[in-house]
Amino acid sequence: MDPIWLVLLLPVAAGSGWIAARYRNAAPGKDASGPPATTAYFKSLNFLLTEQHDKALDVLVQALEEHDEDLEIQLALGGLFRRRGEIERATQLHQGLIARAGLSPEHKGQVLYELANDYYKAGLLDRSENLLLEAAGRKELLEPSLHLLVQIYESEKEWKSAIGVASRLDKLTGGDLRVVIAQYHCELAERELSAGNYPLAQAEIAEALVLDPSCARARILEGRLQALSGNHLDAVGSWSGLVGDHPEMLCEVVHLVKSSSSALGKLALFRGFLDRAIAATGDERLKLILVDHLAASGSEQEAEKVLLKLVNEEASLPALHRLLQFRELDTADSQISADYRLLCQVTGKSLSDRSGYECRFCGFQGRSLHWQCPGCRSWNTTSARPFSAILN
Numbered sequence: 001m002d003p004i005w006l007v008l009l010l011p012v013a014a015g016s017g018w019i020a021a022r023y024r025n026a027a028p029g030k031d032a033s034g035p036p037a038t039t040a041y042f043k044s045l046n047f048l049l050t051e052q053h054d055k056a057l058d059v060l061v062q063a064l065e066e067h068d069e070d071l072e073i074q075l076a077l078g079g080l081f082r083r084r085g086e087i088e089r090a091t092q093l094h095q096g097l098i099a100r101a102g103l104s105p106e107h108k109g110q111v112l113y114e115l116a117n118d119y120y121k122a123g124l125l126d127r128s129e130n131l132l133l134e135a136a137g138r139k140e141l142l143e144p145s146l147h148l149l150v151q152i153y154e155s156e157k158e159w160k161s162a163i164g165v166a167s168r169l170d171k172l173t174g175g176d177l178r179v180v181i182a183q184y185h186c187e188l189a190e191r192e193l194s195a196g197n198y199p200l201a202q203a204e205i206a207e208a209l210v211l212d213p214s215c216a217r218a219r220i221l222e223g224r225l226q227a228l229s230g231n232h233l234d235a236v237g238s239w240s241g242l243v244g245d246h247p248e249m250l251c252e253v254v255h256l257v258k259s260s261s262s263a264l265g266k267l268a269l270f271r272g273f274l275d276r277a278i279a280a281t282g283d284e285r286l287k288l289i290l291v292d293h294l295a296a297s298g299s300e301q302e303a304e305k306v307l308l309k310l311v312n313e314e315a316s317l318p319a320l321h322r323l324l325q326f327r328e329l330d331t332a333d334s335q336i337s338a339d340y341r342l343l344c345q346v347t348g349k350s351l352s353d354r355s356g357y358e359c360r361f362c363g364f365q366g367r368s369l370h371w372q373c374p375g376c377r378s379w380n381t382t383s384a385r386p387f388s389a390i391l392n
Helices: 003-025 038-049 053-066 071-083 087-098 105-122 125-135 139-155 159-173 178-195 198-211 216-228 232-240 247-264 267-281 284-296 300-314 317-330 334-352
Strands: 357-359 382-384
Touching (some): 071 105, 105 125, 105 139, 125 139, 139 159, 198 216, 232 247, 247 267, 284 317, 300 317, 317 334
């Protein structure tokens, strides 16, 4: 629990309790005897100073329950419960506030919004959504309600609803949410591609590119759709466009380019793509794919030269791993072959322990590309780590 909340709430609780008691207890022409919440205040403060935060909160809650006229204090307390992970306690408090007689529309909206947050934290997304739609009817709660609604629709993968709410939020705040909304259209395009609804997929891709003309994901999907429709040359052209606009995405399409080049019977097209991609990025993963391509084409000596250059000039562990694999196969000496095999196992283990992708915002690491980071939920922030390698 964050004790700062208690530092802020304790004097408020003491003061509000004193004021409430003064109004109730003071007789006409006679002063109130003193602040009845003083004892609770100092008792809570003592617990707080001795880092007994739970006991301090219990005393504070008791004081607030005895003098619960101040709605703002109750809302702050409910938010504190939610931050502590006491969702049920926060929910009960806010439900009790809703049941109050004479609650003004403004205050009711505030409580509804807080209760919606409780339900969201508890995973009751349908209930949270219904309350947020009601709370959004108040101007002062419209923006935070829309923000939380977007999170709910993302969690439920209701991309059309997410597009509608995010578009409304974008107009309201003037913030640039077009890049995020383009990702929602890409999600829908992925869904339509999987279902074989190519015209609908094309429409979603087009919408994404209108919102974000440089959207790498939309360009990749456009190429996939062209390849699935048999237009492999156009597909390679779409993916090749990433060389200039999004070179960091080239490793994500290199196998797609290879597949379409093979379908056309033009592996030279793939080699040309690899050469341009390597020149643009210098990515060692692409160089290792070039090694595989050379080896598969019967150019083992050229492949080994590429590996030796990587090892000597860049001290590349993935290249060393691949070179050891080559040498193991080339030698006829069983002992030497066993030594190469042992070294290869060591380098392979070192590489397998490293994740391939990382979010530049929160540092989340994974072995596959996520367009939305599973850690911080940010869009288009995950990229390949330079040290990762593609091992077959």
